[in-house]
Amino acid sequence: MIIADKKPIEEIIEAIKDYKKILILGCNECVTVCEAGGKKEVEILASALRMYFLNQSKDVKIDEKTLERQCDHEYLEEIRNTVENYDSILSLACGVGVQFTAEKYHSTPVFPGVNTCFLGATEERGVWVERCQACGKCILASTGGICPVSRCAKRILNGPCGGSSKGKCEINKDLACAWQLIIDRLKALGKLDEYEKITPIKDWSTDRAGGPRKVIREDVKQ
Amino acid sequence: MNIKTPSKLEKILASGQLAVTSECGPPRGTNAEEIIKKAKLIKDYVDAINITDNQTSVTRLCSLASCIHLKLMGLEPVLQMVTRDRNRIAIQSDILGAASFGINNILCLSGDHQCFGDCAKGQNVYDLDSMQLLQTVRYMRDEGKFLGGDDIKHPPKMFVGAAENPFADPFEIRAPRLAKKVAAGAEFIQTQCIYNLERFEQWMKLVRDRGLHEKVYILAGVTPLKSAGMAKYMKNKVPGMDVPDEIVKRMASKPKEKQPEEGINICIESIQRLKEIEGVRGFHVMAIEWEEKVPEIVQRAGLYPRPKE
Structure with missing residues (x-):
């Protein structure tokens, strides 16, 4: 899922302080699971902002709404009839949701309430870790199911580099060396000989390098 | 070759x-x-x-x-x-x-x-x-x-x-990794600074067992220690560096003003021992911000004069 983290409230206030009718728009998908932008976080942020404006003696209306998804036209349509009641939207969805909302409601300012961080998983409650960088050409089949693109600080495809020490990465002693993990896993699979295959130069055109990406599936297109 | x-x-x-x-x-x-x-x-x-x-x-x-x-x-x-x-x-x-x-x-x-x-x-x-x-x-x-x-x-x-780096982790892929670099096209190798000679010898054995020493020229890396402080720093703070306790102790056993000389001595002794290892084809002397010591090291290690070509 997409992992996001709450923006500092000071930054949010700086963005919305001049608006009078604000809709805080949550999303019931990834940001709910990573506890950054679901119904609960919408409530907490709304309370905090109401208190802030009250202390400032400002009369600001703050409403709350959480959609099933903000990355889907269908669900975004749910606010079609009420959006004109607001002079701004504070979206707690990921960057995708913020943009989709902004595209749909062209004349309403939309502000992000979270920082979109990465594609990851919940390691334990309150700890989310990166596992994918959506490079567009998955190589997990040859790396024991462990991704050096997202988990090696240098995205090295023939690792480890000289900075791997006692299983940890040179940039941070708490960070596992992806290549140590790959080697351990290849060993567990009885495939350590595969380590000696040189991974060829990667086609990064399916990654960020190729510009904004699009997947078109004629078989499911309507 | x-x-x-x-x-x-x-x-x-x-x-x-x-x-x-x-x-x-x-x-x-x-x-x-x-x-x-x-x-x-x-x-x-x-x-x-x-x-x-x-x-x-x-x-x-x-x-x-x-x-x-x-x-x-x-x-x-x-x-x-x-x-x-x-x-x-x-x-x-x-x-x-x-x-x-x-x-x-x-x-x-x-x-x-x-x-x-x-x-x-x-x-x-x-x-x-x-x-x-x-x-x-x-x-x-x-x-x-x-x-x-x-x-x-x-x-x-x-x-x-x-x-x-013969000393980096994990040790079991050190020789396979060299094999990979040779397969990728490496014709010479300059190694990480060597202080742990026994471990280096073990690595060279693995290298020879695979015949890699006949496919690539291996230059053994050496760096003279300037002080006991530097030895400790290299041991504890530099990732992938293997400085045995004996080396740190040997440096620390000398008074501060004698430590640079001891560092040079250790470096020269290392070169002498490394010369004996089959597959070592030369030396990469990394005298970090201490270039003026390179002539002395090379001369005393018996590597001077250099060939014209």
């Missing part, structure tokens, strides 16, 4: 003589005199001089320009190139640029992560890794082609090297 390039380093290695290389770090400014001065200190005692490429990710005068300064002095530079800062266009272009100045040696590295340097908030590139850089230089040289497939008019004739 047949000679494939105009490199002086390659000729010396191919002749069976022990080669000696050293390295200099470029200045953090535009005064080329700093690199020229360092090179003058060591030039008669080494066969080739590596120029580091923004080592530890600290921005410096570029390796290529520094190599050109050395070349203009009639010396033999080894262009160090990291893949951290350049994509495949810049890499190929810099290789052509270097070759156009008669720079005939390249050391292919991935480079330290940028978080260690003065631009910790910058991007890294890593379009290629060090192994793929080896493949790239060899492809450009041997096939005479760019990565994109077009022919190169006058391909670069470079002798291609890589670094290897």
Whole structure:
């Protein structure tokens, strides 16, 4: 899922302080699971902002709404009839949701309430870790199911580099060396000989390098 | 191993003589005199001089320009190139640029992560890794082609090297990793600084067991310790460095003013012992900001005079 983290409230206030009718728009998908932008976080942020404006003696209306998804036209349509009641939207969805909302409601300012961080998983409650960088050409089949693109600080495809020490990465002693993990896993699979295959130069055109990406599936297109 | 390039380093290695290389770090400014001065200190005692490429990710005068300064002095530079800062266009272009100045040696590295340097908030590139850089230089040289497939008019004739750390983790892939670098095209190897000779000997045995010592010239890396403090720092703070306790103790047993001399002694003794190891074809003397000691080390280790070619 997409992992996001709450923006500092000071930054949010700086963005919305001049608006009078604000809709805080949550999303019931990834940001709910990573506890950054679901119904609960919408409530907490709304309370905090109401208190802030009250202390400032400002009369600001703050409403709350959480959609099933903000990355889907269908669900975004749910606010079609009420959006004109607001002079701004504070979206707690990921960057995708913020943009989709902004595209749909062209004349309403939309502000992000979270920082979109990465594609990851919940390691334990309150700890989310990166596992994918959506490079567009998955190589997990040859790396024991462990991704050096997202988990090696240098995205090295023939690792480890000289900075791997006692299983940890040179940039941070708490960070596992992806290549140590790959080697351990290849060993567990009885495939350590595969380590000696040189991974060829990667086609990064399916990654960020190729510009904004699009997947078109004629078989499911309507 | 047949000679494939105009490199002086390659000729010396191919002749069976022990080669000696050293390295200099470029200045953090535009005064080329700093690199020229360092090179003058060591030039008669080494066969080739590596120029580091923004080592530890600290921005410096570029390796290529520094190599050109050395070349203009009639010396033999080894262009160090990291893949951290350049994509495949810049890499190929810099290789052509270097070759156009008669720079005939390249050391292919991935480079330290940028978080260690003065631009910790910058991007890294890593379009290629060090192994793929080896493949790239060899492809450009041997096939005479760019990565994109077009022919190169006058391909670069470079002798291609890589670094290897016999002490890094995990130990079980140290020899396979060298095999991989050789398969990718490495013709010479400069190793990480060696203090733990027993572990190095174990590694060399693994290397010989696979016959790799006959496919690649291995230059053993040595760095003289200046002080007990430096020994402790290398032991505890530098990733992938293996400094045995005896070395730290030996340095600490001397009064401070005698420690530099002891460091030089240890370095020379190491070279003597390394000379005995089958497959060691030369030495890479990294006297970090202590270039003036290179002549003494080379002379006392019995590696002087250097061959004319």
